[in-house]
Amino acid sequence: MTTPTTEGSAGTGAYRVLVLNSGSSSVKYQLLDMNDRTRLAVGLVERIGEETSRLVHTPLVGSGAGRRERTGPIADHRAALKAAEEELAADGLGLDSPQLAAIGHRVVHGGLRFTEPVVIDDEVLKEIERLVPVAPLHNPANITGIRTARTMRPDLPQVAVFDTAFHTTMPEYAARYAIDTETADAHRIRRYGFHGTSHAYVSRKAAELLGRTPEEVNVVVLHLGNGASASAVAGGRCVETSMGLTPLEGLVMGTRSGDVDPAVTFHLMRVAGMSADEVDALLNKKSGLVGLCGDNDMREIRRRIDEGDERAALAFDIYVHRLKKYIGAYSAVLGRVDAVVFTAGVGENSAPVREAAVAGLEELGLTVDADLNGVRSDEPRLISPSGARVAVAVVPTDEELEIAVQTFALVGQARGPVGQAHN
Numbered sequence: 001m002t003t004p005t006t007e008g009s010a011g012t013g014a015y016r017v018l019v020l021n022s023g024s025s026s027v028k029y030q031l032l033d034m035n036d037r038t039r040l041a042v043g044l045v046e047r048i049g050e051e052t053s054r055l056v057h058t059p060l061v062g063s064g065a066g067r068r069e070r071t072g073p074i075a076d077h078r079a080a081l082k083a084a085e086e087e088l089a090a091d092g093l094g095l096d097s098p099q100l101a102a103i104g105h106r107v108v109h110g111g112l113r114f115t116e117p118v119v120i121d122d123e124v125l126k127e128i129e130r131l132v133p134v135a136p137l138h139n140p141a142n143i144t145g146i147r148t149a150r151t152m153r154p155d156l157p158q159v160a161v162f163d164t165a166f167h168t169t170m171p172e173y174a175a176r177y178a179i180d181t182e183t184a185d186a187h188r189i190r191r192y193g194f195h196g197t198s199h200a201y202v203s204r205k206a207a208e209l210l211g212r213t214p215e216e217v218n219v220v221v222l223h224l225g226n227g228a229s230a231s232a233v234a235g236g237r238c239v240e241t242s243m244g245l246t247p248l249e250g251l252v253m254g255t256r257s258g259d260v261d262p263a264v265t266f267h268l269m270r271v272a273g274m275s276a277d278e279v280d281a282l283l284n285k286k287s288g289l290v291g292l293c294g295d296n297d298m299r300e301i302r303r304r305i306d307e308g309d310e311r312a313a314l315a316f317d318i319y320v321h322r323l324k325k326y327i328g329a330y331s332a333v334l335g336r337v338d339a340v341v342f343t344a345g346v347g348e349n350s351a352p353v354r355e356a357a358v359a360g361l362e363e364l365g366l367t368v369d370a371d372l373n374g375v376r377s378d379e380p381r382l383i384s385p386s387g388a389r390v391a392v393a394v395v396p397t398d399e400e401l402e403i404a405v406q407t408f409a410l411v412g413q414a415r416g417p418v419g420q421a422h423n
């Protein structure tokens with residue numbers, strides 16, 4: 001791992017990066033010191049637009065240390081960022097700080113054009129807006145984040161780091177749908193994949209855990225958060241991933257269906273009289289775990305299962321069955337698998353999901369040690385027994401760190417030499 005120098009961006013001495021990860025109803029933010037990649041403050045604003053919004057802000061340095069919480073309505077993403085800025089400013093870490101080198105934004109859809117992080121200008125912003133129809137839950141929130149941050153610090157470089165970028169190495173036969181080529185090309189319909197920052201970070205960390213370089217290993221990464229996706233990474237390059245044109249395809253998610261027969265859509269339109277927008281809302285917001293059992297939080301689902309709730313049990317089984325299909329499929333795609341890696345909220349925390357997802361896959365070399373699987377930790381760790389043919393691991397993701405590193409590297413390149421992107 002190479003550490004950037006204190007030169008920071010531009011030799012100005014600015015060495016901090018603020019990262020904004022704006023989701024459909026939440027904003028996660030982190031302020032990092034890029035000299036040693038430590039976090040100075042972290043925060044989350046959730047349930048934006050509801051009466052019960054909540055901001056949790058935790059400064060990690062100085063006298064302000066200690067978690068602070070605000071509750072009460074926060075109307076929109078703009079208000080959420082303003083509230084976050086107030087909290088940062090209260091600790092002397094506000095956006096007016098001369099030490100701030102850049103703001104890094106997670107942008108979910110980068111289409112065909114953005115295969116690397118970019119400094120945002122009006123034209124880049126316009127392209128991110130053009131992609132709203134293919135990331136309707138995400139790109140609008142990302143855009144609001146960018147616009148608000150620009151208003152607050154118009155002089156500061158703002159960098160977009162795209163979820164889709166890591167997947168642009170997918171071979172054409174994995175990225176194309178088998179539909180009429182002219183129609184597909186005219187509308188840029190293909191599989192883009194998402195959560196790429198996480199898949200990139202976690203696959204690299206998994207190689208490190210195995211004591212190998214990313215080039216030496218083939219891994220299957222299962223990013224199981226509210227949105228969920230799988231990827232097959234061969235020698236450090238993504239060769240297949242489960243999300244497609246939009247973040248709807250693939251695994252069962254908190255509120256999204258993942259894979260369904262596409263005919264479900266026109267059947268609902270023709271037979272149930274639903275509009276395109278209604279089907280869109282059904283598949284994106286009222287499906288997945290919440291559609292199956294009314295809850296999208298895996299903790300709550302497990303609690304209900306323990307009480308004998310059959311709907312929750314069936315939802316769990318459907319979730320895990322889909323995961324197992326993807327583990328099998330990606331083992332075939334990779335030919336040789338060195339590790340299957342669990343990450344994000346469910347992947348990092350739910351031992352029952354991990355156990356059930358690999359149960360019965362001994363023929364593929366996959367087993368989980370019950371004791372290791374039960375350990376709670378924030379560190380990357382193996383949960384397969386020693387000597388297992390394929391390692392099974394838990395690697396906490398850190399999209400914000402990855403975004404900060406890419407942002408800082410880019411701003412440095414634009415203005416003069418700085419440290420490089422990390423391993």
Ligand SMILES: Nc1ncnc2c1ncn2[C@@H]1O[C@H](COP(=O)(O)OP(=O)(O)O)[C@@H](O)[C@H]1O
Pocket residue numbers: 023224225226227254296297298299344345346349350
């Ligand atoms: N201790 C836990 N046990 C089981 N599942 C958990 C736990 N903590 C969080 N989760 C799951 O993780 C999900 C959130 O994952 P996260 O990666 O933070 O999502 P996102 O970034 O998409 O908002 C929750 O909805 C919940 O299902």
Ligand SMILES: CC(=O)OP(=O)(O)O
Pocket residue numbers: 023108138163194195225226227228247
């Ligand atoms: C792309 C995507 O699904 O993101 P999230 O998990 O943050 O909803």
Ligand SMILES: [Mg+2]
Pocket residue numbers: 225226227344
């Ligand atoms: Mg996430």
